[in-house]
Amino acid sequence: MIRFVDVHKSYRVDGKDLPALQPFSLDIADGEVFGIIGHSGAGKSTLIRLINLLERPSGGRILIGETDMTALGDAELRAQRLRIGMIFQHFNLLSSQTVADNIAFPLRLAGERDAAKIRTRVDELLQRVGLTEHVNKHPSQLSGGQKQRVGIARALANRPSILLCDEATSALDPQTTASVLELLAEINRELKLTIVLITHEMDVVRRVCDRVAVLDAGRIVEHGSVADVFLHPTHPTTRRFVNEALPEEAAGEHALYAHIPGRILRLSFRGEATWTPALGRVARETGVDFNILAGRVDRIKDLPYGQLTLAMQGDGVDAALATLREAGIEIEELAR
């Protein structure tokens, strides 16, 4: 477990304290993928760097398991860092070293001297990230996606229990992003390590995270399971992020709803409810008419979900809504 207890951080600039993170407490459970989403300048880079103390908090405590990171001396802190992997937006590989030497670097830092052992571990890691044929190349000969895979292999070398991802896919194209996220999800499943990632893309959160915290101007404005936050955003910043992932919402469709007859509703289906023909059945039974204005069916990590915006009219609307709610479908009324 990673625990932030009353942590805050400010930077001293020209004799003045500039707050970067307002006091907050947060628990990240073992084995989960925790996303921190925010715009640039929201404080997410600072937040993720507090975990391995690349940034020192101005107050409060950061606990990893039983260890209070803020109380460690230099040598102890370095020993702890060996157990926390980190990957970066710009990969940060050693350009003067081969792929193999980049991955071996943390092993050597951890004091491993046995060349055969290093070799075996490097091969294992290359296999995991699918780069076995590039072992003797230099980073400059690799594509962005391949560089990030080297970064991941390097981060995993000392079998860490935590992996920190600092905008790890922000410099990659959508296809490469998808494959790197797939790799992260696989690592999380198979190695059971905790992943903390920061991003400015809701799509990244939707694909791999279990829980998410939304950061706005140094404050955690919302956090919870991705499905809750994604389907029912409450804070305006969260709404904006969610809308980016739902293009029809971003297009300002809301303005049109006033001209559409009937009550405008948003239905959210989660899990198995996504695949049941509830809407058609209820419409037949209650005699209501409905018109689909917008909708999508997708997944939040492994959870299928659907979200439909409907205009519904007829005498039985209230009865229809009650039945739908009973079937576990969440309903929001947008206009009537």
Place this chain on the structure above:
Amino acid sequence: MTAPFLQNLFPNIDDWAEIGHACIDTLLMLGGSLLLTVLIGLPLGVLLYLTGRGQLRAMPKLYAALSLVVNVLRSIPFIILMIVLMPLTYILVGTKLGIRGAIPPLVIGAAPFFARLVETALREVQQGVIEASQAMGASTWQIVRHVLLPEARGGLIAGTTVTAIALVGYTAMGGAIGAGGLGDLAYRYGYLSYKSDYMLVTVVLLIVLVQLLQMLGDRIVARYTRH
């Protein structure tokens, strides 16, 4: 033993062996002083880098002090530095003359210059790579040894080349006050005795030396730089 056509071309030069000697002296001074310059300038440059603002071991006061010393030594013209340093040179190597007498001022003149080049080269290393190494649990010394120096080696080799060439110039100047080598030859025969063929030969030899150093440096840089 001198070939007749050389005799015609350079009528004043009767002893080519002396020129050979001077060449060797220049190379010895260059080699010795370059080695010591790197040995002193490299750690000094690393220290300048580490103690600089916002760096791994930022120490503003130490940095300011080091920086001042480096700047002072760099702003004194070499020929004056040599004269000023003579008492110190005598204490260090027991003579003010010859190759041995030349090396202390050469090193003291060139090491601060080289240290600045080292500092600049290290600053070119991406901050992210250093941060990644810290995140992996590397100590400052491990970062210097395994990250900064290897990552900056292109710039360090280029800096060494520039310093070596500056040292060639310094050794020639040193010739004027008894250091020996090609500069001494050019000064004594070429300038004081109006034997311009001596001057010509020395200048050509110095040009060749500088060219060779530059080519060698460029070649090593090309071999080690990958981007």
